[in-house]
Amino acid sequence: MTECMNAVGTPAAHSNALAELLLAADVRGHYSHGLNRLEMYVRDIQNNICDGHAVPTILKENTSTAWVSGNNGLGPVVGNFCMNLAIQKAHQSGVGWVAAKNSNHYGMAAWYSMQAIKHGMMGITCSNTSPLMSPTRSKCAALGTNPISFATPALTTDDSIVLDMATTTVSLGKIEIQRRKGEKIPDSWAQGPDGLPTVDAEVAYNTRCLMPLGGPEEKSGYKGYGLALIIEALSGLAAGIYLF
């Protein structure tokens, strides 16, 4: 993985950061965020969508918060920078809270929350993503799968609690698997073009309107929508991407 990233001009330290992340995802069995995704990162460098050389900068900070620009760098380079900064601030004041703009796909969210465990701390991370979720009562995708991860150490050093989840019921990948198998999907996964839940994996895959966690309104899908909106506020609003 490092050789592939180096081959398209990424500095070795940044290639290593990405490879460590993807390897960790595969080791945890989170294959959708592992080696499987390498091609996407390579292409983003090749197409100048992402700047492999970029190093994040702190735009503003105080005792326990910081506002960072990723300067369009690799997601794991920006993510590691922010998490290290948050941990450093938490050591000093009790909590560290860092928001970043101008970043790219940062991979498995748990990679960042789990870094807190090594310091005996609880870690939280979340990210907004490209639109793929229809808010309750909407026909259109307006929010992303907006993942959140939380990690806490346990009493024994080799134990922990780690949550890492999208705020949609499922990822698009799960729908694709059902589609390939020619099987139906549960009615809480995705909408058809009419804005209603569909059980047809082909229709769901082509419509690309995932339902928020919970599914339809009578099953409290508005809660998943609410969580995605919170994550949008904590990631997007807090990082000033709508204002600056």
Add this chain to the structure above:
Amino acid sequence: MTECMNAVGTPAAHSNALAELLLAADVRGHYSHGLNRLEMYVRDIQNNICDGHAVPTILKENTSTAWVSGNNGLGPVVGNFCMNLAIQKAHQSGVGWVAAKNSNHYGMAAWYSMQAIKHGMMGITCSNTSPLMSPTRSKCAALGTNPISFATPALTTDDSIVLDMATTTVSLGKIEIQRRKGEKIPDSWAQGPDGLPTVDAEVAYNTRCLMPLGGPEEKSGYKGYGLALIIEALSGLAAGIYLF
């Protein structure tokens, strides 16, 4: 409401804190957490389950965090104390994070998160509650409805985003309404005594095993379970109720 609380010996300032909270819930249309609940708070004082006179104390603190004991006081007295402390710390360092033990029912969670808005801040609060939710693949209730609330100010001073939700698909109250109407419930709301989802409101009401947000496993109910577990960690573990 204040007269009822005063009549059972609660100091006026504490009675007022409770009445303001319950009134605000009714004004927001959150009737399950308004005047409707007054009797519960009155009885908790009468039965010495809750100490109406108690004032919270800070057990430990640093620049941006604090650990508080509610000293078994009224939920809103403890909740307001902690939120004020968090806001004060956020003014100083950027973030304030406060965990409380020995508290009681603190009413509508949004009451606390919304206090941050007046200071131009984002607010988060969550609470563990008595067991009522069955984790995925369990027949027994092991976690509470564990609510979380998030509030953020908007560009115009009279606008905001406020989320306030239980991490179960629905509250027990919604099941009771269906039961009284003699109607069925969706399959993502509750389990029967066999640990499987039930659509029978009477069975669901008597079993008292609510399903986590999402519902059954194939509809990602384990995500609602995960969220409830996070909230248990942030409320219970962080407040040291399992260790001290």
